Amino acid sequence: MQAWLSAVTDPQATGFDLPGWLEGPLQAFFPYKGVVLGHGELVAGQLKVTHMLASGHEADYLQQIAKTFELSQRGSLQWWFANRQPFFIDPKNPPPYASAFEIEEIETFALRNVAGHGVLNVKANAGTYFGFAGVKTPLSPWHLEALRLLAPVLNDLFLSHIAQTEKSAMSIEGSSVAIGELTPREKDIVRHLVGGMSNKAIAQTLGISEKTVRNQLAGIYAHLAVRGRSELIVLLK
Template identity: 30%
Template sequence: MAQDLEWFAIAEYCRAGVYGFVDEHASCDQIVSAISAASRKDLYVASSITCKLASSSVLDFRRIFANMDLGSTDISKLSERELETLKLVAKGMSNKAIAQSLFISEKTVKNHLYNVYKKLGVRDRTQAAIAVIKTLCSHQNESFGPI
């Protein structure tokens, strides 16, 4: 995957049906994880790409996601654990990695995500991650710099 991906490009690729993003230095395990996630239509973004994208400005996020219909973006409906899970999804982590990070089973992660989807009115983890980013960006001041 190209080094200079931007959130806009990822959003466009997702609309076209691409769900896995790795860089040219990806390990075999990362590539397998990306393919596995993509086959389930789950978003996988390598942490190296996520770090680069995190430097994008709030204005870029607003421009990209402002008109996307993602159901309710009221994350106040989420339990603390559901929000923790969703934040890790937004970082591009797999269910297995989330489970290990939170010391819970993958089944519990899936249950949390099911509840998140239902509460936010979204269909999948990609839309849920975008919804939380959209919500966080809408609470920022216009003059706030890069995330």
Template identity: 40%
Template sequence: MRGAKGGKSGLGDAEPSRPDLNAWIEALGAAPGGTVTEDQILAWVEGPLRRFFPFQRFLGAYGRLVGGRIRMRNLVTSGYPHGFVAGLEESFDLGARGCFAWWVQNRAAFILDPADPPPFATARELDEIKELSLGVVAGHGVIDPFANAGTYLSFAGVAADQKQHLRMSLNLIAPVLHALFLATEQVAAQGIDLGKLTERQRELVDLALMGLPDKTIASRLGISEHTVGNHFRVIYERLGISKRSQLIAALK
């Protein structure tokens, strides 16, 4: 039998706290619908979702698994320095990040507490936590096995003493954000018209779809990395997008 509310069970363990379902219903009701943009996802995450699930920093990405490598197609972040976001690889080996690889294999929420890290956490991940002062990180997402694609979510700076609460909350959050990322990808795909580009610009797009960085593209085409960047700025403007991940999301 359970003891009084806020006390302990007969086994001597404190009852795990549960998500505030009223706060979740409010957040769910405020989620964007119809045509969804990355800016709308970010506004929902930083507003209604944060009131239900407090955090300091957020990273959400939709990607595909191709040849043992993850290729990011959509990326939304909150609270991370620009330099860190700009340095993220648009494609990486599945095993390069232990927590991500564990999540893909187990498809369950995980908590990465640097004070007591799980065995699958890599030195790289622990170094990032220390360097960026991330605190405790909670991760989850949704995988579509038929499309070899999925949405991965990471919340940093969450409460370290409510791990079961975090996992239950992430089970509610993950499918909603996955649906929003899918809606964002569909909108991006509808707005891309490569007929607006020159032959040279389409050549750069093809190289970008191979996951090549600007430096490699510049080397292949015999131009400077600065010129490659200028080309892509024009490409984004003509296609009505703002970054590489949107281009890849629309054309992959």
């Protein structure tokens, strides 16, 4: 109970950091190895992921996640859209709705036990989805009940994170500094940085190494003639 109370009250703190919360209070309440948060829309059986945030996953796994795909490719996600109930997958004894593609993915990237849930806006045919990998055994009804409790909290936090990131993006694009001369990848990194994300969180979200983020930031700082993160944020806000 204490872990749950910490998980739901921490977001109310000043200076809340979503990636930090995922790896701190949330992980203490619901132990896992990696998590992917996605927001997208379903059109004619095809799912388009518009926003994604990840924690605890290797870059090679994140890089292979398609941003647009047929829903039928991922049977568990298709089942979730139809039933709007939390689920878990034990690759040694998978549920009938888990697709061969998903099982192969779980085994290839050593994701182990996977659990998922989310919040669906039926009228808009869009929603947020949260997939946890490396969920500790034994899998039980507790995991499903925990996901029911977590879904609305995660949904609110993720949507707020998206809104803040987009606000930062608008601020950056409207800035008079030479942001237009940056590459698309450099702009992505700057948007996430101004949105409050750490180098590690940026790397996991973009599916690149933390070293790449550091190297890109060094080039950005030099290009914009700032000495570091704090000066860059002040310059762009």
